Amino acid sequence: MAEDTEHQFWYNMRTGAVEKGLLSPSIDRVGPFSTFDEATHALDKLRANSAKWAEDDAADDR
Incomplete structure (x- = not known):
């Protein structure tokens, strides 16, 4: 079953x-997000994910 992309929200990184x-x-x-509010906070989520991945990589290097 295909995702209903027309009813999901996306954050436009350019605008x-x-x-x-x-x-x-x-x-x-970037997306999709289920709600407008989730998409509004897309950059926060991306930053949090990036920080976690960097921590994981640093731990793997030890």
Whole structure:
């Protein structure tokens, strides 16, 4: 069953806008998110994931 991308939210990295559906090119957007609020906080989630991955990599190097 295909995802219903038209009813999901995306964060546009170029404009900083939250979009519903696939409005902008894939290179500019991250997601999908279930809600507008989740998409609004996309950068926070990306930063948190990046920090965790960096910690994991550092632990693996020990």
